Amino acid sequence: MNTETNKLQLVRLGINTRHEFVIYMHVDCFVCKSEGFEAQKQIVVTFNNSSIVATLNIIQSGILSNHEASLSESAWKRLGVQEGDYISLSHLKPVTSLKYLRSKIYGNEMNAHKFQAIMADIVAGKYSNIHLSSFITACAKDNLSIAEMIDLTQAMVQTGERVIWEYPLVMDKHSVGGIPGNRTTPIVVAIVAAAGLIIPKTSSRAITSPAGTADTLETMTPVDLSLTKMQKVVRKEGGCFAWGGAINLSPADDIIIRVERSLDLDPEGQMVASVLSKKAAAGATHVIIDMPVGPTAKIRSDQIFLKLQDYFIVVGKAVGLNVKVLKTDGIQPLGIGIGPALEAKDILSVLQNEKDAPADLKNKAIVLAACLLEQGKKASPGAGQELAKKILESGAAFKKFLAICEAQGGFREPQRAPYTHDIVAAHEGIVTEIDNRNLAMVAKLAGAPHDATAGIEFFAKRGTKIEIGQILYRIHAESTGELAYSLSFAQSMPNIIKISREGI
Numbered sequence: 001m002n003t004e005t006n007k008l009q010l011v012r013l014g015i016n017t018r019h020e021f022v023i024y025m026h027v028d029c030f031v032c033k034s035e036g037f038e039a040q041k042q043i044v045v046t047f048n049n050s051s052i053v054a055t056l057n058i059i060q061s062g063i064l065s066n067h068e069a070s071l072s073e074s075a076w077k078r079l080g081v082q083e084g085d086y087i088s089l090s091h092l093k094p095v096t097s098l099k100y101l102r103s104k105i106y107g108n109e110m111n112a113h114k115f116q117a118i119m120a121d122i123v124a125g126k127y128s129n130i131h132l133s134s135f136i137t138a139c140a141k142d143n144l145s146i147a148e149m150i151d152l153t154q155a156m157v158q159t160g161e162r163v164i165w166e167y168p169l170v171m172d173k174h175s176v177g178g179i180p181g182n183r184t185t186p187i188v189v190a191i192v193a194a195a196g197l198i199i200p201k202t203s204s205r206a207i208t209s210p211a212g213t214a215d216t217l218e219t220m221t222p223v224d225l226s227l228t229k230m231q232k233v234v235r236k237e238g239g240c241f242a243w244g245g246a247i248n249l250s251p252a253d254d255i256i257i258r259v260e261r262s263l264d265l266d267p268e269g270q271m272v273a274s275v276l277s278k279k280a281a282a283g284a285t286h287v288i289i290d291m292p293v294g295p296t297a298k299i300r301s302d303q304i305f306l307k308l309q310d311y312f313i314v315v316g317k318a319v320g321l322n323v324k325v326l327k328t329d330g331i332q333p334l335g336i337g338i339g340p341a342l343e344a345k346d347i348l349s350v351l352q353n354e355k356d357a358p359a360d361l362k363n364k365a366i367v368l369a370a371c372l373l374e375q376g377k378k379a380s381p382g383a384g385q386e387l388a389k390k391i392l393e394s395g396a397a398f399k400k401f402l403a404i405c406e407a408q409g410g411f412r413e414p415q416r417a418p419y420t421h422d423i424v425a426a427h428e429g430i431v432t433e434i435d436n437r438n439l440a441m442v443a444k445l446a447g448a449p450h451d452a453t454a455g456i457e458f459f460a461k462r463g464t465k466i467e468i469g470q471i472l473y474r475i476h477a478e479s480t481g482e483l484a485y486s487l488s489f490a491q492s493m494p495n496i497i498k499i500s501r502e503g504i
Contacts, residue, residue: 144269156277178298193239292330339455
């Protein structure tokens with residue numbers, strides 16, 4: 001082997017780092033020594049005509065020799081390599097856009113060119129998780145002006161594919177989240193598509209919640225659609241349920257979201273850019289934004305709602321979207337299930353018009369669908385709810401839902417977790433308050449959304465009269481360890497559900 005070529009032979013160790021690209025080399029590797037590579041350094045890894053930027057981890061044991069290397073599974077898949085292939089290694093050239101990031105950290109305003117440079121480098125894999133965290137926090141706490149939000153949104157759209165539809169009206173909707181169980185999208189899409197409108201719904205996975213729409217739908221149908229497959233499904237059925245990350249729509253957003261998930265942050269300006277970049281890239285013309293407002297929701301006051309409403313409308317108009325923002329109830333969870341499979345069961349219950357289907361989930365879906373039906377000229381102003389309810393209760397929406405699932409690769413029933421534990425009331429009274437954030441945390445510690453069947457069944461809506469020993473919520477988990485972890489947190493937070501003795 002010629003040591004001057006900076007080539008190493010690949011050995012597969014099978015290390016899963018989720019989406020992060022990592023390269024593993026022995027401490028005595030000749031390339032490390034000749035190039036001065038150190039642990040945590042970013043390195044360009046090349047195979048044939050494909051390259052990625054990977055973070056170096058140094059191995060001190062004998063699992064690799066000094067002329068071998070390994071890659072994390074995500075990097076292995078991206079490069080398309082096989083065991084025994086030779087990869088070339090080189091230094092990463094200086095990332096010039098980092099100077100713009102440093103400028104933003106010091107509070108300076110960014111322009112379109114700077115955002116474009118940062119987004120391009122993020123998509124190229126040149127930003128480590130530390131850099132991404134710095135970018136997210138530098139833009140948090142209302143640190144983006146409206147002009148910056150517009151430039152950021154446009155820069156995010158430009159980093160990936162953009163769908164051009166032949167239809168004059170293309171509908172879409174999005175919830176900013178913050179309310180456990182708020183899974184109206186599949187119901188809304190089914191109603192709107194059954195009415196004859198086009199609604200190519202691309203959804204994200206969870207950022208700070210126990211389930212994103214894509215996580216929930218994945219328990220019932222494939223959502224990792226290619227762009228070609230998505231277009232085929234929409235042209236056949238009028239709608240789709242696709243994970244935006246698989247279609248390469250605003251790919252910088254998906255990379256940023258992964259780090260936001262770890263930080264448990266969803267900054268306002270970036271949230272606006274994230275949502276609208278996906279909608280613009282998906283070819284939407286009209287968008288409904290569902291914004292729950294409540295004391296423990298993501299949006300906690302009318303003041304913040306009004307500010308964000310303005311952001312969404314102004315930025316949306318700048319990128320060619322007709323945006324309408326709806327203020328909705330963010331005081332308590334929606335439906336019964338919290339977590340991917342449990343929320344899926346609620347969705348099916350509503351679509352199938354079951355007698356005990358959660359009425360709050362049904363009613364909210366009807367309100368959101370009605371807005372889209374009116375925007376899409378399928379119902380006159382004020383008549384949308386009547387039409388949406390008719391489509392849902394006739395069974396047409398469920399038929400359309402199944403048709404979309406079949407077009408995407410088939411429908412399957414969501415499963416149930418093997419382990420559960422009931423949280424019961426310590427005293428009688430009336431439910432007066434619910435801490436949405438800590439309730440969601442219980443579901444996340446149980447394994448949601450990573451474990452599809454994990455989460456919570458919630459039985460204690462506000463105003464419910466509670467007896468001693470009555471079940472307030474049921475924790476679901478896929479392992480005894482996660483169940484114990486979640487239960488420990490739940491027991492340390494006895495006021496997640498506040499039960500007042502007054503008035504009984």
